[in-house]
Amino acid sequence: MPDQYRVAIVGSGPAGLSAAARAAALGMSHILLEKTDHLSDTIYKYQKGKHVMATPSNLVLRSDIDFDAGKREFILDTWDTQIADNKVNVRLNSEVTAISGETGSFQIELKDGETIQAEAVVMAIGTQGNPNKLRCPGADLPLIQYQLDDPGEYFDEHITVVGSGDAGIENALGLAADPAQRNVVTILNRRADFARAKAANVALLEEAEKDGRISVRRETSPAEVRENELVLETRDGQETIKCDRIIARTGSQPPRGFVEGCGIEFTGEDRGAFPKLSPSFETTQSGIHVIGALAGYPLIKHCMNQGYDVIEFLNGNQELKPADEPILADKFAALPGNRSVDEWLEIFRNNITILRELSPLQMRELMLDSDVAAFSAGEIIFVRNDPGSSMFAIAEGSVLVEVNPDDPSVTVPIEQGSIFGEVGLISGRRRGSTIRAAEPVVTLELTRNAALKLLATVPSANRAVNQITIERQLLQMFGAGLTSQDVAELVQSAETVEVRAGQNVIEEGGDDKDIYVIQQGSMIVEKSLGGKPIFLSYLPAGSYFGEMAVIDHSKRTATVKAAIKSEVVKFPGEAFTRLLDRNPKLRERAKADMASRRKVNSFVEERKESFSSAVDMYSETAKFLIDNGIGEATDVLLIDETLCVGCDNCEKACADSHEGLSRLDREAGRTYAHIHVPTSCRHCEHPHCMADCPPNAIKRGPDGEVFIDDTCIGCGNCQRNCPYGVIRMDPKPPKKPSLFSWLLFGAGPGPGEASYSWRKTTAEKRGLEQAKLAIKCDMCAGIEGGPACVRACPTGAAIRVAPEKFLTFTKLAEDVD
Amino acid sequence: MASTPRDSSKVDFAFAEKRRDTDHESFLSHARMRWLKVSSAICLIVIVSYFLVDVEPRHNGGSWYGYTLGTIGAGLIVWLSLLGIRKRNITDGRWSLKAWTSAHVYLGLALIVVGTMHTGFQLGWNVHTLAWALMMLVIVSGIYGISVYAALPRSLSTNRREMTRGQMIEALAAIDRQLEAAAQPLGRSESDAVIAALDQDVFKAGLLARLTGSYPRCATARALRAFPEGSLNKAEQKVASLLSRRKSQLSQIRRQMRYKALLQVWLYIHIPATIALIAALLAHVISVFYYW
Structure with missing residues (x-):
């Protein structure tokens, strides 16, 4: 073991592994530090047999180790073998507690007391952080675990779940789901209510409590952990219960504190902020580099490419072009002028006011999530009432806003460098006016995610956009005739x-x-x-x-x-x-x-x-609908239960128009005054599901629908983030025999969603292996005639409504017969 | 991509708005009773023309007038029977099953007039009258269907109390688990009553029980009688209260099964009778042309 390594790589996920493999290939002296006793813990913790996706497919993989879409086990095996073959210097069970020093001599302190010396540090620790430990005596005993992989593997145990969030509730429900396991499950909540969890999960928990399947202890916290016993601090004093296993789900400490402790600055206070980085991934603490998810790139391929790149940079390779270069070149190819990628990046950065403070690395990232387009004079960029949540910026030229819907000749100009379309981004509603090019124009269209990330990380951009938004919203609301000077005050x-x-x-x-x-x-x-x-x-x-x-x-x-x-x-x-x-x-x-x-x-x-009762009913119904998420909906499916005969043809139609899986559950959901809100997507103005999608696969489509495109990697974040439980994770089922072969010969499972067992056995028989991906309502986009659930309802019970139209007295108080 | 100019978007938006506005109407009043109006017009024309057209010696299916009504009627029957396929064949396009149902109901009712006038009231014991009788059977079962579709959904919704089928069954299973535990300290005869209640298959019910919702041999009700009030110890009281919870959970499930059965039972006559009707109709048409 040398006294000082050229580079120490912290974290052995895709980014760290790739960096270490590159360093090994270059013969650079290196050490790869991993907290756990195995490589790549995040992927290691995936469910057994999970199909891991490799997106974006147009990005070339640049790494000394291989990666392609496949089963978790196969990927982990490949990496383990290749890391061994490449003679990578790995040190497992090495949690880093502090990094001090400067370029040329860093001291990396490990939890076991050892100190490692290195000239440079690459931090690839991801965003998972460390789970919060229980704060009571005995918190280090082996009966405590911070994760539950398979609730089905425990039998005849007294299990206590600590934590009142969704993770804790879901674990407790999973452990108590099958009475044949005979587990005695207890869940502890420090408070009296489960305010942090989804309403649906709380309802399930309360039901399980009522049925006696789970013992729910409120205002109770662990006081001491002992072998096979847990002492509880309750409202009425201490109490000891039998306990063979504790599942602690009290959240995790994000790695930010540790990273900042190493002297690294972030772009802002916001939770979504990332470390400030140079084009070669160097942080504000020179000599320490950050790559991978912690740097804001959650996809495996990105991570691996950055691992390769960062080591090349450290090795003095100045000529290396980022792996996304061909993607950007492809993007810019459509623009006039025949300029190089770097030239275009500079034009966008210099000409567009809100982008001036961005680093070249941030510019590249922004560009990957954005679209560029050129329009000739007079060409329409978007039309009033188009749905759209992206924001446009003008890199060259200027545009005209048609402020009067009845007279396209009344326009207001927007100059080069400014932005438009920001109302759609911020309010989540349809485009307020039609925009056309005044002269040849080059625009940058930032997707909702890219724009939100920009606003969160660049405070000056946020202020500028906010001011423009307020001004334009005022002008638009009060109609033509007003100017910016009028509303300036x-x-x-x-x-x-x-x-x-x-x-x-x-x-x-x-x-x-x-x-x-x-x-x-x-x-x-x-x-x-x-x-x-x-x-x-x-x-x-x-x-x-x-x-x-x-x-x-x-x-x-x-x-x-x-x-x-x-x-x-x-x-x-x-x-x-x-x-x-x-x-x-x-x-x-x-x-x-x-x-x-x-x-x-x-x-x-x-x-x-x-009609006092009619007004009360109307008022109550409106409140019920708002409580059930209609307030943030743009288009929602309701069932009028005075008409619904329960034939489930809506579900069948949904499955049959979407590859055989239904995206709605008619029976589930709340009902008031015979208006039923089934479990089905509300296409929220600001979709919760979009919040944390690594490949940005969730988008708003041309008819206002929120849909998941085929870059979904099946991570399940959207399913967890949806407060209405409308997203399911399932593999695409095999194709069914046609309707007529079922009608005439009884072939196949018939109309609607095939049973789980039919899907599973048929897929096995045909040798189809499909990843579990997220699926949700897409409002039947691209299907002529519109939503199949409504078209296929025989009685008129299924309706889709827009809240501002439906939440009116005339609609809610009318009687349908 | 939102930046592509889209000329059709205005039309799409207007269409979506229109769709939302017209959605909330039942199949009976669809499009301001369009099909009721069409169907009444057909009936009126047929009845008036029946009395205006002079057929010698008397109205019958074999006159030009009879043939016309027969062709219309046969066409209607074939079209009406296609609803079953329309319902299951989820193709693209701006069709609405509600509009189809609405037309199916009102045109189906008009068939009473068209079909009967076609016979010229010459009924007898032959294949021709068999076709007419089957048609009437289909229509009568359909009228029952309309009436339950109009009356029962409210009760179905009220009875459900926001529970899904799965949740009702799960709730029952949860009570059963508690009952099993609570019944441990009971004496022989009482625990036998509880065991009998738990062992009875809730979903094994005859057609009559399903349709009437009356279950005279319900073991849970019988078990409850083994725990008369007033003379119970603590354990027995707990079992008794669980049994009555079980009884009320059972009655929710049974009411659900009853409403669903009432909503579906007519289809077991309507559909087979339709198939028989099409066969009889075929025989009727072939025999008429064969003996022409």
């Missing part, structure tokens, strides 16, 4: 406020005079009648409210509260009054809007007198 005094679901923004009877614009999320308007809150209306993102009190100096006439977590922009009422004073036309418009709102209010109030 309002924009200056605007304040963005975050509101929790259920929080009041305006209270009935209040004296405040501010006016608000909903930037993200949605609001409900309520009025107290006879002591009861009555639902008046639903306001989607892009609406404004609070103007009545400003215009006629009255007290607030109704309460406005957030239907879901929202963001509103607050403007002082005086500034708005001055704007109205200067623009008599706008005053007319505002008065007209106000009159129509008054009409709805008085209509409901009037009905309250004569």
Whole structure:
């Protein structure tokens, strides 16, 4: 063992392995440090037999070890063999506790007390972090485990799950699922309620508790762990229970603290921030490099390429082009001017205001997730009412916004360097106006994920986009005739406020005079009648409210509260009054809007007198729908149970129009006043499923549908993130015999989703091996006629609705026969 | 890609909006009762023309008028029977099964007039009348179907109380597990009653029981009678309360089974009778032409 290595690589995931293999191939003195007793722990922890995907398929793999899509076991075996063959210097069971020193001499302290010396460090520790340990005596005993791979492998045990999140609840439910295992399962929750978990999981847990399958102990925490015993700290004092195994699911410590402890700066305070990196992956602490998921690249291929690259850079290779070069070259090929990738990157960075602060590495990453396009003068870039959540930036040329839907000749220009389409990104709603090229234009279209990442990591870009958004939203709301100068005062005094679901923004009877614009999320308007809150209306993102009190100096006439977590922009009422004073036309418009709102209010109030029960029912139904996620939906399937005969033809149609798997569960879900919200995608304005998709496979399609494309790697993040439980993970089933061979000869399983056993045995018989991938409703995009569930309903019970249309008195109070 | 200019998008958007607006209507009132109007018009024309057209010696299936009605009727029967295929064949296109059902119901009812006027009220014991009788059987079973489709969904929904079929069965299984544990300290005769209740297959019920929802040989109800109130110790009380929970869970499942059975039973007449009708119709048409 040399006194000092040229490079120490921390973490043996795909990135670390690839880096170590490169170092070994170059004959560079190196050491690969791994915390656990095996290589590549993240993939090691995947479920047995899981099919691992290799996306993006157009990215070339550049590494000394092989990787292709396949079973977990095969991939791990390949790596183990190749790492041994390449004579990589691996040190297992070596958790790094601190890194100190500087370029040329780093001291890496290990948990076992040893210190390793290295000239440079490559950190490839991923984002998993370390699980939080129990904070009580006995926390090191072997009966505690931090993961549960297969709940089916434990029998006749007293098992205690610690943790009240989804992971803990799911583990507890899994352990108690099969009574034949005869496990005695207990779950501990420090608090009285399970606020952090999904409602569906909590409901299942409560049911299991009622059935006596799981003992749920609230306001209880572990006090001491002993051999086969657990001492509990309960509200009424200590208690000891029998315990053979403890599953601790109390979250994990993200690696950020450790990384910052090594002197490395991040791009921001945000949870989504990454370490600041140079083009050669060097951090702000010179000599320490960060690659892989921790650097913001969660896909295996990216990680492996970076491992190779970082060692090449360390070895003095300055000429190396990143592996994504051909992808970018391909992207830019469509643009005029015949420029190189680097030239284009510079043009985009210099010309587009919000990109000026980006590093070349960040530019490349942004480009991978974005599209570039050239338009000739007069060509339309997007059309009003198109769904779209991407944001555009103008690299060269300028565009025109058609501000008046009835007259395309009325336009407002947007100059080179600026952005457009940001309203769709921020509010999640359809495009507000048609945009066309004023002259030959080169645009950069940032996908929702790329744009959100940019805003989260570059504060100046965030401020700029926010200001532009507020200004444009004001101009769009109040119609043509206003200019940026008119609203400048309002924009200056605007304040963005975050509101929790259920929080009041305006209270009935209040004296405040501010006016608000909903930037993200949605609001409900309520009025107290006879002591009861009555639902008046639903306001989607892009609406404004609070103007009545400003215009006629009255007290607030109704309460406005957030239907879901929202963001509103607050403007002082005086500034708005001055704007109205200067623009008599706008005053007319505002008065007209106000009159129509008054009409709805008085209509409901009037009905309250004569049809009190109808109004109550309407109000309750609206609240029920909002509680069930309709407030953030864009298009949702409802079942009118006064018409539903339970034939499940909707599910069958869904399966038959989508490769044989149904994306909806009609029977499951909540019901109120015979309106049933089945388990089916609501196509949220800001889809929870999109939040953490490594290959960015979840997108919003041309008809507003949220869909998963074929780059899905089957990681299951979206399934876990969806609060409505509408995403399932299943392999694509084998093709069924045709309908007529079933009708005439009884061949195959018939219409609808085939049973699990038929799918499994037929796939085995035909030798089809398919990965389990995420599937969800895509609103039958690309199928003529629209959603099959609705078309195939024989009685008219299945309807798809847009919330702003459906949450009205006329729709909810009407009787269908 | 959102940046591609799309001329059709406005049309698509308008179509989606229109679809959402017209969705919420039952099959009976679909498109403002379009098919009721069409079907009433057909009936009216047939009835009026029946009395206006003078056929010698009297109305019968063999006159030009009879042939016309017969052709219309046969065409209708064939088209109506295609609903079963439409329902299962999920193809692309702007069709709606609700519109098909609506047309099926109202045109099917019009067949009473068309078919009967076609006979000229000449009924007898022959294959021709067999076809008419089968047609009437299909229609009568269909009328029953319409009435349960209109009346029962509400009850089905109310009874379900947001539970799925699987959850109901699981709830019962959970009660059973608790019962088994709670019954351990009981005496011989009481535990026999509980065992009998647990052993009885809940889903083995005859057609009559399913349709009426009455289960006179229910072992759970019988077991409950073995625990008369007032004279129970603590263990027995617990078992008794579990038994009554089991009974109410059972009755939810049984009501569910009853409503589903009522909603489906007519199809066991409607569909086989339709197949028989098509066979009889074929025989009727062939024999008419054979003996022409």
